[in-house]
Amino acid sequence: MIGTSYLNDRRKAILKAVVEEYILNGQPIGSEELLRKYSLGCSSATIRAELAALEEMDYLSHPHTSAGRVPTEQGYRIYVDHLLTLSPVSFQEEEKISQVLNRQAQDLRNILAEACRLVAAISTYTSLALAPQANQQVMRHIHFVPVSAKQALVILVTSLKVIQDQFLEVSVEVSEEDLEYLSHYLSRRLLGKTPWQCLQELPVIREEQPARLVSLLNQLSTVLHNVFLYEQSERLIVEGAENLLLASDFRNSFTQRRLADALDRRFLLQDVLDRHLTSRNLQIFIGQENEVVEMHDLTLLAMPFEASRYAYGALGLLGPMRMDYAKGIRLLACVTGVLERALSQEA
Amino acid sequence: MIGTSYLNDRRKAILKAVVEEYILNGQPIGSEELLRKYSLGCSSATIRAELAALEEMDYLSHPHTSAGRVPTEQGYRIYVDHLLTLSPVSFQEEEKISQVLNRQAQDLRNILAEACRLVAAISTYTSLALAPQANQQVMRHIHFVPVSAKQALVILVTSLKVIQDQFLEVSVEVSEEDLEYLSHYLSRRLLGKTPWQCLQELPVIREEQPARLVSLLNQLSTVLHNVFLYEQSERLIVEGAENLLLASDFRNSFTQRRLADALDRRFLLQDVLDRHLTSRNLQIFIGQENEVVEMHDLTLLAMPFEASRYAYGALGLLGPMRMDYAKGIRLLACVTGVLERALSQEA
DNA sequence: GGTTGGCACTCTCATCTGGAGTGTGCCAAC
DNA sequence: GTTGGCACACTCCAGATGAGAGTGCCAACC
Numbered sequence: 001m002i003g004t005s006y007l008n009d010r011r012k013a014i015l016k017a018v019v020e021e022y023i024l025n026g027q028p029i030g031s032e033e034l035l036r037k038y039s040l041g042c043s044s045a046t047i048r049a050e051l052a053a054l055e056e057m058d059y060l061s062h063p064h065t066s067a068g069r070v071p072t073e074q075g076y077r078i079y080v081d082h083l084l085t086l087s088p089v090s091f092q093e094e095e096k097i098s099q100v101l102n103r104q105a106q107d108l109r110n111i112l113a114e115a116c117r118l119v120a121a122i123s124t125y126t127s128l129a130l131a132p133q134a135n136q137q138v139m140r141h142i143h144f145v146p147v148s149a150k151q152a153l154v155i156l157v158t159s160l161k162v163i164q165d166q167f168l169e170v171s172v173e174v175s176e177e178d179l180e181y182l183s184h185y186l187s188r189r190l191l192g193k194t195p196w197q198c199l200q201e202l203p204v205i206r207e208e209q210p211a212r213l214v215s216l217l218n219q220l221s222t223v224l225h226n227v228f229l230y231e232q233s234e235r236l237i238v239e240g241a242e243n244l245l246l247a248s249d250f251r252n253s254f255t256q257r258r259l260a261d262a263l264d265r266r267f268l269l270q271d272v273l274d275r276h277l278t279s280r281n282l283q284i285f286i287g288q289e290n291e292v293v294e295m296h297d298l299t300l301l302a303m304p305f306e307a308s309r310y311a312y313g314a315l316g317l318l319g320p321m322r323m324d325y326a327k328g329i330r331l332l333a334c335v336t337g338v339l340e341r342a343l344s345q346e347a
Numbered sequence: 348m349i350g351t352s353y354l355n356d357r358r359k360a361i362l363k364a365v366v367e368e369y370i371l372n373g374q375p376i377g378s379e380e381l382l383r384k385y386s387l388g389c390s391s392a393t394i395r396a397e398l399a400a401l402e403e404m405d406y407l408s409h410p411h412t413s414a415g416r417v418p419t420e421q422g423y424r425i426y427v428d429h430l431l432t433l434s435p436v437s438f439q440e441e442e443k444i445s446q447v448l449n450r451q452a453q454d455l456r457n458i459l460a461e462a463c464r465l466v467a468a469i470s471t472y473t474s475l476a477l478a479p480q481a482n483q484q485v486m487r488h489i490h491f492v493p494v495s496a497k498q499a500l501v502i503l504v505t506s507l508k509v510i511q512d513q514f515l516e517v518s519v520e521v522s523e524e525d526l527e528y529l530s531h532y533l534s535r536r537l538l539g540k541t542p543w544q545c546l547q548e549l550p551v552i553r554e555e556q557p558a559r560l561v562s563l564l565n566q567l568s569t570v571l572h573n574v575f576l577y578e579q580s581e582r583l584i585v586e587g588a589e590n591l592l593l594a595s596d597f598r599n600s601f602t603q604r605r606l607a608d609a610l611d612r613r614f615l616l617q618d619v620l621d622r623h624l625t626s627r628n629l630q631i632f633i634g635q636e637n638e639v640v641e642m643h644d645l646t647l648l649a650m651p652f653e654a655s656r657y658a659y660g661a662l663g664l665l666g667p668m669r670m671d672y673a674k675g676i677r678l679l680a681c682v683t684g685v686l687e688r689a690l691s692q693e694a
Numbered sequence: 695g696g697t698t699g700g701c702a703c704t705c706t707c708a709t710c711t712g713g714a715g716t717g718t719g720c721c722a723a724c
Numbered sequence: 725g726t727t728g729g730c731a732c733a734c735t736c737c738a739g740a741t742g743a744g745a746g747t748g749c750c751a752a753c754c
Contacts, residue, residue, distance in 0.1 A: 033746095046697055048746085065705050065748090066704055066705045066706070067746070068747090106510075106514070140495070141492065143492050145490050147504055153488070155492060155502060157500060376716050390726070393726055398718090410736055411733080411735065413718060414734080
């Protein structure tokens with residue numbers, strides 16, 4: 001037998017075959033099966049020897065003596081790093097996804113939610129979408145609209161195509177002209193600023209305005225807080241959790257429950273995605289590479305996208321370690337591509 | 348033994364005990380256990396005789412010879428119709444729920460989504476929320492807002508506190524004054540009308556307006572269609588599906604998958620809830636009483652609520668047949684109460 | 695030296711079996 | 725109508741058995 005720790009071409013071919021077979025069927029693969037399905041140019045005994053070498057190198061493992069081989073996390077790692085062949089995204093695919101996402105001009109949250117649903121549905125795994133941070137956007141538009149004698153609507157639009165609207169209570173003293181005036185005044189003072197800068201500015205503005213408008217400005221302050229609040233609670237969208245929970249790989253009820261709880265703790269996932277947003281490339285976390293304990297037997301694909309200049313979000317795909325990497329990566333590449341184009345069409 | 352088909356007080360007490368025990372533990376109940384836990388004033392042999400009679404009447408059944416009794420669907424039916432004692436909703440409960448729901452003045456969809464999440468979380472089952480039909484609301488407000496040279500925002504507010512806003516593409520010929528003018532003009536023509544009536548009216552209006560505004564009016568037409576579209580796709584909100592899917596009662600993977608699919612087919616559930624909205628009271632569908640085959644071993648509680656005059660929505664709770672009926676009914680009553688009050692606070 | 699066929703070995707998995715446990719149904723006595 | 729006693733039926737668990745699958749090792753071969 002050749003040296004035990006060297007990954008020659010035959011071993012690469014065998015490792016690739018094992019990983020892809022396992023992704024396909026989820027069953028341990030034996031030497032005879034490899035011989036039958038792949039033309040490896042040697043006998044099953046030789047394959048066995050190579051399998052043993054690959055196991056020695058920690059790329060494969062053995063559920064038990066008389067079972068076939070299964071990839072280890074390191075095995076998947078080698079696979080995605082060196083063995084995976086990606087076909088480019090076809091124009092038709094991208095066109096189809098583009099159609100679904102652009103069915104109607106939408107604001108950021110709707111687009112992201114739609115993208116997330118799409119990825120979950122196509123992949124049959126769980127999809128995550130992380131919106132850019134609130135402070136990576138600036139106010140583009142601010143407008144008060146009288147709705148009734150007691151209510152007004154405030155509408156904020158930001159550079160990230162986020163629309164935030166909310167009912168405000170209006171005292172009888174506030175006239176329609178006041179609202180009109182305030183719309184223009186605040187536009188002059190706040191447009192081009194980040195939500196945070198706006199919040200800083202509001203107390204100053206409040207001083208300059210007549211007393212009857214103070215309540216309105218206070219409420220606006222709450223709305224701006226909500227832009228941050230949205231950041232905290234709704235920046236992350238999760239779709240298709242049931243796909244993962246019902247996946248045959250995790251029939252253990254304890255694991256299922258734990259995973260369901262983990263997916264509910266948005267902050268956790270949000271944090272993880274955020275921290276890896278610094279890289280501008282696809283990132284892959286296999287098994288224990290995931291910081292979140294509950295995801296230790298899952299793989300997370302995370303693909304950042306540029307929602308607008310310097311504002312990055314991410315689209316993620318969470319599936320079993322034996323997920324179809326090629327398909328998943330293509331899908332994410334395709335959808336983030338469409339997303340970037342849809343979001344960059346700024347007015 | 349007394350007559351076999353008559354439900355006397357002792358039998359009622361025993362049936363109630365069996366149902367409540369089973370709701371609590373999910374285990375078949377034997378005569379000895381009943382004797383121990385409930386003071387029924389007779390021996391286990393007598394209880395056995397009564398259990399046999401209740402089984403004869405189809406209120407209880409027998410998984411196998413040497414197992415205890417389990418309620419049948421008819422048993423649950425008798426229980427909810429005649430044996431269930433409901434304590435009234437306490438002020439504190441209602442106050443607490445009210446606080447969560449009214450954290451911020453919100454539009455209908457957010458309130459409903461929040462209510463749905465709340466019910467799912469408290470009940471640990473699956474919660475459904477059905478918004479009133481689009482045509483049960485009238486336009487309250489319509490406004491165009493210039494956002495940039497190429498984009499405008501249209502904002503619709505209806506009597507049901509639905510806010511619908513969407514970006515519109517604007518040609519260079521359309522001035523800010525045009526948008527202002529159109530806001531006023533359309534307000535005069537469309538306010539007080541249902542979305543459907545508005546859609547009817549738009550072609551007429553289009554005729555009367557200069558050519559450069561036609562594209563805008565066409566896009567408005569699409570937005571109005573979206574109000575209907577929202578009716579078709581997002582009128583029903585489902586939360587906590589994973590609670591039901593992971594419930595220990597349904598560990599069968601086939602059933603889980605089927606249920607997950609059924610919960611995804613919103614139209615189906617929407618239809619069911621809609622059809623029973625004519626009744627203005629709580630409705631209970633136990634097992635096969637559900638029209639949807641996938642829900643044949645579940646119970647659906649459906650509680651209608653009045654979102655505004657003549658506009659009814661519903662809040663539903665979907666759980667195992669052995670759900671805690673008392674708790675579920677209280678919860679729905681409480682949340683719909685809060686909802687009605689929150690939504691009736693019209694400006 | 696690398697490769698090959700042969701073969702004993704090991705481990706899982708499905709099936710079977712027996713015994714403990716549980717709750718019933720029936721009966722005779724009250 | 726109610727009660728205690730008891731045989732019976734059935735589930736559930738543990739241990740046993742055998743088939744099947746895939747390996748590791750070895751001697752022979754190129």
